[in-house]
Amino acid sequence: xxxxxxxxxxxxxxxxxxxxxxxxxxxxxAALLIVGVIGYPIVRALILSLYAYNPLNSGKTFxxxxxxxxxxxxxxxxxAMSNTAIWVVGCVFFQVVFGLLGAVLLNQNFRGxxxxxxxxxxxxxxxxxxxxxxxxxxxxGNYGLLNDILMRIGLIVHPIPWISQTGTAMASLxxxxxxxxxxxxxxxxxxxxxTIPGDLLEAAKLDGAGAxxxxxxxxxxxxxxxxxxxxxxxIVWTASYMDLMMVVTQGGPAxxxxxxxxxxxxxxxxxxxxxxATAMAGIQALLLLIVVVLYLRLMSNKGALDNGK
Amino acid sequence: MQAKTxxxxxxxxxxxxxxxxxxxSLLAACSTATEEGSSxxxxxxxxxxxxxxxxxxDDASNNTMEQLIQKFNESHADxxxxxxxxxxxxxxxxxxxxxxxxxxxDVARFKDWWIGQxxxxxxxxxxxxxxxxxxxxxxxxDVFWNTGRTADPNSPIYMMPHQxxxxxxxxxxxxxxxxxxxxxxxxxxxxxxxxxxxxxxxQQYGFAYRGGSGGQxxxxxxxxxxxxxxxxxxxxxxxxxxxAVEVNQWYIxxxxxxxxxxxxxxxDGFAQLTAGFQAGTTAMMxxxxxxxxxxxxxxxxxxxxVPMPQADPSHPATMGTMTGNVMFQSSKNKEAAWEFLSxxxxxxxxxxxxxxxxxxxxxxxxxxxxxEYTSKNDGWKISIESLKFAHVWPPFKGVGTIAGHxxxxxxxxxxxxKITSKEMLDQIAKTLLE
Numbered sequence: 001x002x003x004x005x006x007x008x009x010x011x012x013x014x015x016x017x018x019x020x021x022x023x024x025x026x027x028x029x030a031a032l033l034i035v036g037v038i039g040y041p042i043v044r045a046l047i048l049s050l051y052a053y054n055p056l057n058s059g060k061t062f063x064x065x066x067x068x069x070x071x072x073x074x075x076x077x078x079x080a081m082s083n084t085a086i087w088v089v090g091c092v093f094f095q096v097v098f099g100l101l102g103a104v105l106l107n108q109n110f111r112g113x114x115x116x117x118x119x120x121x122x123x124x125x126x127x128x129x130x131x132x133x134x135x136x137x138x139x140x141g142n143y144g145l146l147n148d149i150l151m152r153i154g155l156i157v158h159p160i161p162w163i164s165q166t167g168t169a170m171a172s173l174x175x176x177x178x179x180x181x182x183x184x185x186x187x188x189x190x191x192x193x194x195t196i197p198g199d200l201l202e203a204a205k206l207d208g209a210g211a212x213x214x215x216x217x218x219x220x221x222x223x224x225x226x227x228x229x230x231x232x233x234x235i236v237w238t239a240s241y242m243d244l245m246m247v248v249t250q251g252g253p254a255x256x257x258x259x260x261x262x263x264x265x266x267x268x269x270x271x272x273x274x275x276x277a278t279a280m281a282g283i284q285a286l287l288l289l290i291v292v293v294l295y296l297r298l299m300s301n302k303g304a305l306d307n308g309k
Numbered sequence: 310m311q312a313k314t315x316x317x318x319x320x321x322x323x324x325x326x327x328x329x330x331x332x333x334s335l336l337a338a339c340s341t342a343t344e345e346g347s348s349x350x351x352x353x354x355x356x357x358x359x360x361x362x363x364x365x366x367d368d369a370s371n372n373t374m375e376q377l378i379q380k381f382n383e384s385h386a387d388x389x390x391x392x393x394x395x396x397x398x399x400x401x402x403x404x405x406x407x408x409x410x411x412x413x414x415d416v417a418r419f420k421d422w423w424i425g426q427x428x429x430x431x432x433x434x435x436x437x438x439x440x441x442x443x444x445x446x447x448x449x450x451d452v453f454w455n456t457g458r459t460a461d462p463n464s465p466i467y468m469m470p471h472q473x474x475x476x477x478x479x480x481x482x483x484x485x486x487x488x489x490x491x492x493x494x495x496x497x498x499x500x501x502x503x504x505x506x507x508x509x510x511x512q513q514y515g516f517a518y519r520g521g522s523g524g525q526x527x528x529x530x531x532x533x534x535x536x537x538x539x540x541x542x543x544x545x546x547x548x549x550x551x552x553a554v555e556v557n558q559w560y561i562x563x564x565x566x567x568x569x570x571x572x573x574x575x576x577d578g579f580a581q582l583t584a585g586f587q588a589g590t591t592a593m594m595x596x597x598x599x600x601x602x603x604x605x606x607x608x609x610x611x612x613x614x615v616p617m618p619q620a621d622p623s624h625p626a627t628m629g630t631m632t633g634n635v636m637f638q639s640s641k642n643k644e645a646a647w648e649f650l651s652x653x654x655x656x657x658x659x660x661x662x663x664x665x666x667x668x669x670x671x672x673x674x675x676x677x678x679x680x681e682y683t684s685k686n687d688g689w690k691i692s693i694e695s696l697k698f699a700h701v702w703p704p705f706k707g708v709g710t711i712a713g714h715x716x717x718x719x720x721x722x723x724x725x726x727k728i729t730s731k732e733m734l735d736q737i738a739k740t741l742l743e
Contacts, residue, residue: 055409056430076718140581141573142512142590159512164520164576166725250522250714253575254721269402270713272426274409 042285049278056272067279077280079255080263084239084284086170087177087259091238094178096231099185104215106186107193117190124183132247135176139163163249166256173244173257181238185230192226193219228299232292239288260284357389358645363404364418365397366667367599373665377658381649388645401709408432415640416650419468421456421631425706428459428467434636435465439647445655445673453672456631459704460544468633469654472662472669474597475629475695476530477688479604482613484513484592492615496535496559499593499618503569506592517591518563518570520724521578525716527595530628531560533700535620539741540703546741549734556620558730561723575724599669601688614687616695629699632669670696707741715740 049067051060071077106117123131138145141161150156162172196219204214242261245251251258251266260280268277364374378392393414395403401423407413413432427433436457440446449470457468478499480492484506493499503515519527529539532548535556541547564570571577571585579600586594587607595617605612617627634653636646652658656673663671663682670692676682677696682689702708707715719733728736 054430055405056426056432142571142581142585143588158509159572161571161573161576164573169576249576250717252717252721253520254725254727255718266714269405270710270715272405272710 045278046282049275049282051275053274054272055268055274060275063275067275068283071276071279071283076255076258077260077263080258080260080280081283081287083170083255083257084259087174088235088239090171090174091177091181092231092234094174095181095185095234096227098178098182100189100227102182102186103189103193106190117187120183120186122183123180124187126180128180128241128243129247131176131180132244135172135179136163136248139172139175164253166254169249169253169256173248176244176248177238177241181234184234188226188230189223192223196222224299228295232295235291235295236288239284357387358642360388360390360416360640360642360645360649361414362390362392362416362418362649363395363400363414364392365395365400367397368666369394369396371666373662373667377653377661380658380661381652385648388648390649401713411639413637413639415642415646416634416636418471419633419635421468421633421701421704422708422712424457424467424635425459425704426709427635428464428704429706432638433467434638434640434643436467436469436636436647437465439651440466440469443651445651448656448673448675449654450672450674453631456701456704457633457635460540462544464704468631468635469650470631470672471633471654471659473629473631473672473696473699474599474669475692475699476526476595476597476617476627477691477695478615478617479586479594479596479600480613480615481586481589481592481608481611483611484589485613492613493593493618494615495618495622496620500563500567500569503563503593504567507567507569509568512590514571514585514591515569515593516563517577517582517585517594518574519577519579519582519595520564520575520717520720521581522717523579524577524720525712526628526630528560528716528720529702530595530617532556533626533628534617535559536624536626538700546705546738548741549731549738553734554731557723557734561720561730564724565726575721597669598688598692601686602666605686605688612687614691616691625698627695627699629696629701631672631701703741705741707743710740710743711737 050062050064052063052067053060102120106113106120110116126134137143139162141147141159141164144159144162146162147156147159151159160168162168200218200222201214204218209217239259240261242259242265245257245259245262246265249257251262261284264277264280264284267273267280271277362378366372366374372394374394375392378390381390382388404413404417404423404427408427408430419427424433440454453470453473454466456470456473457466458464459467478493480502485492485502488502488505490502490505491498493502499516506513506515518524532539532553537548537550537553537556539546539548547553564574571590573581577585579596582591582594582596583600583603585591587604601614616625619625634650636643636650640646654673656675659671659673660676662668663676670689671677671682677693683693684690702712715737719728719736722728723730723733
């Protein structure tokens with residue numbers, strides 16, 4: 001009697017082992033892809049940041065952490081860091097607020113809802129360079145549409161050079177980015193809203209909850225996981241986004257719109273200092289990592305992660 | 310049961326076998342297709358030497374270069390030039406990337422600004438031996454050949470000169486007539502005209518100051534016209550000496566003190582400049598023959614052209630810049646590359662490009678002396694006249710960085726009063742030598 005049982009147990013163990021191994025085999029293609037496409041460039045960049053390297057010369061000189069020290073003691077880079085923080089917080093905050101508002105509006109029943117939902121995606125689908133050029137003329141200080149409207153309704157007397165003043169240039173770029181990013185949040189949050197079962201809202205209603213209370217107590221907590229992941233992605237994208245600055249202001253006037261990616265780009269391609277440029281990118285990656293981890297912890301403490309399960 | 314299991318296993322194995330066979334046959338088909346597809350190419354191209362050529366166009370809607378390449382390929386049975394048009398904004402970056410990945414083109418269109426950077430890294434082929442045997446060598450003046458050398462007094466020629474531009478001044482004839490003004494010839498007259506023609510209540514300003522992208526050329530033209538020089542006769546950098554500081558202050562004050570420029574001047578690039586000038590928002594604009602056709606089409610007889618106003622008209626100067634072609638040292642087909650490169654600079658090809666909307670001043674005397682160039686229009690006339698006193702950017706390594714962002718960064722700070730004229734020029738002098 002014992003012998004067949006042993007055989008049976010051994011066979012079960014073998015099967016479990018095989019299943020354990022096969023799950024790793026299934027993961028292998030994706031893992032290889034991630035290591036090749038993401039892991040390898042990160043490691044290469046980190047190594048490069050420890051060298052003095054001019055791409056037009058073949059030789060590299062190992063300088064250790066000198067590039068990091070040099071970059072962190074450069075006042076222009078510190079300005080770029082603070083600009084990046086303002087840029088990311090400002091853009092993402094307004095996109096979340098208006099995106100949430102947009103999602104609520106698009107979730108209502110009204111005529112032509114499908115068409116309106118489609119049209120709201122236009123800013124998001126517009127290529128960034130095209131959007132930048134379009135807004136450059138809307139915000140133009142001499143012939144811009146915005147100045148014209150504001151003057152006609154009597155809010156200003158003289159046209160404002162929006163992108164030519166240190167005080168308004170960053171806000172102008174943020175306006176463009178917010179305009180482009182709202183549909184992304186609106187559509188993602190709308191999709192999350194539509195997965196909420198109607199009977200939950202019905203139950204809330206029966207329990208005496210009004211629309212406001214039902215939204216904050218039922219809808220919002222269930223949307224939170226989507227909001228969280230959408231926000232994280234947007235933080236990373238916004239921090240790395242430099243098309244607008246490059247086309248509209250080139251980081252000016254007087255460094256007022258210079259962000260880390262643009263500073264890194266200039267350091268690499270006009271100053272030909274790849275080592276320092278990758279050190280800048282490395283610092284940005286580290287800062288982003290800290291922000292994302294803190295954000296994830298904060299949200300998981302609030303239970304946002306659990307709601308998604 | 311056993312028979313069923315065997316049958317299932319067989320079917321399973323057959324499916325696997327079938328799948329493998331399908332994949333194998335697909336791969337085989339692909340490989341055959343590739344061989345067949347490529348067999349026509351190499352067998353035909355086997356006789357041809359391929360030359361990769363990179364270029365940009367100022368007016369991308371008119372690809373004259375493509376026509377030139379086609380013409381060359383038709384007339385050269387043994388060479389196949391493969392052209393690649395790259396937008397100017399990405400051009401330098403693409404060249405740098407190609408070098409860092411050991412895959413530069415054989416021949417590339419090139420700006421005199423970049424010679425210092427690329428030649429000092431031994432990336433460009435020396436062209437002296439090729440040029441000495443070229444039939445049109447003496448048809449190009451030495452001053453133009455020198456734009457293809459570095460700052461080293463013994464530098465070989467690295468760039469084949471091709472097309473040149475010189476800065477001059479456009480003015481709105483109608484606005485000048487209304488104000489009873491003559492077009493300026495001196496700095497004082499220029500400032501007087503700019504002040505007279507500035508009336509912010511009508512949104513009208515005297516001068517279209519280019520503080521945005523590409524503004525360093527306009528700035529350098531005014532610096533030269535004011536008597537400042539980038540380097541002296543000994544090759545020493547003097548762009549931060551007392552004279553240069555004074556001229557630079559005069560230029561900064563057009564925006565900062567006299568306010569004869571639009572308030573958007575800090576960020577205005579070429580598009581804003583031409584739009585403002587066409588609309589009459591600005592009365593004067595410094596540029597070159599590349600914009601003449603567009604402005605003349607929009608303004609007709611209202612468009613006037615004069616040489617750059619000078620601080621001291623007895624010693625005139627303006628800025629010029631050369632666009633040429635270089636051969637990369639890594640090219641494996643140098644003879645074929647030279648054949649194409651020299652053909653591009655021949656009268657036939659130069660004439661075709663110069664007459665297109667991508668046209669600039671040809672450097673061949675046989676062309677510039679022709680009436681169709683000297684009397685083509687006021688833009689060409691003034692440009693050719695200005696050739697005598699045009700200076701190019703000095704061929705130092707740092708010029709690319711200055712054009713890339715150093716000038717704009719520091720000019721912004723100077724316009725907002727955050728640094729002085731001297732501090733701005735010190736930074737430019739430092740970058741020039743880096």
